[in-house]
Amino acid sequence: MIKYFLGLLMIALVSCQNSEKKLSSEEIVDKAIAYSGKSKLNNTILKFDFRKYHYKATPTCDGFKFERISKSKPIRDVLVNDELTRYSNDSIVKLADSTAFSYYESVNSVHYFTQLPVRLKDEAVNLSDLGKEKIQDKTYHKIEVKFSENGGGVDFEDIYIYWFDVEDFSMDYLAYSFIVNEGGLRFRKAINRRTIEGVVFQDYENYKPRIKSKDLEGLAEMFENNELELLSVIENKNIELTPVELNCR
Template structure:
């Protein structure tokens, strides 16, 4: 009788182990978004201040309208449906294509990082599972993100890596490679995490390699081995959420 009970327990343990399937990349992102509460941005206007500008992200039936308003000049940049319009004293300013591109890239970048990890559900996102990695004594799911050219924005060739805590799915680190301005790598560590109206926001320590490197996938180890130097702090202030009614029928 004892023999049969033992066999039953072994089979139960094996069955339980088999049922604990590894999370796929999309499931990790879904859990990270759930932790962050960022789906609330789809029905609320987000306002915040970053350095010398006030920012506003307004959900619409055709995506987000992003704004950047100068604190020192009467200038407002509006990015909507991939096009940037600059206003000065409420009048449209005609911009050269290269200048408009530069402003568009800048406005989109600030809003993109503020909305993470929600933006990892964009259609242009292509996820690659890089397994797990330990940073500062904690274990993380490590995902790489590429973008398709169609819908991937002006920086679709950039590559990102995100680290999500295996326990609570918080996004504690991110890194990216970029091509513009001779290219390079950046690594960000989340700091000053706080919750505003049920949505998690965080600031970042922004690092760069001490020596020139193109190995983005090794940058977590570079951080661990003190091969990165602090470049700047990314601090967002005066965060506010305002309900937005949408009727898209």
């Protein structure tokens, strides 16, 4: 009888260990994408408004075509294959390199954050598991993202951290370090989460450290200790999704 119960105990322990099998960074991201429904954007035109502009992301056989259209002027910025072109009344506007880079940064950034977490499957993305961390009494998978220089865009040296809920894999927080404009750190908290046609969208509270810091990994703890100040609220409005068929060969 004792051997019988010991056998049952061993089976239970093995079963428990299997159920708690450690997930890889890739598996965590895959589950986060499944939760978000953002894979749908690979064959769906996304339109939305952010501040003074109307944005449009169109999937093509060669990647995405990103657009930013002014609401008050006949200006349209188009980003294709990391090259930005500005149009005024459908005529190309010649831009200085520094100006074109600034517009590129702005257009790409807005679209990038809107498409997360599906963009974490880009070829240039390198994932690292930083373990688990608690924020406001919830436990999260903490994943670091760095980019390869080849394919990582002009901001390949930026570093990101994402916090995914261990239960449903929602992306509740993110942070990043950046080099342009003298560099800095940002921390974002997801708010106003809603599902539109099977795709999860969310807005963000955007924070920075009250005192200049380079401690990217410590931003969640700084948030808990009220050491971050609210800079802005990132809100995407009037979201529209339109399915599109791609005949790529």
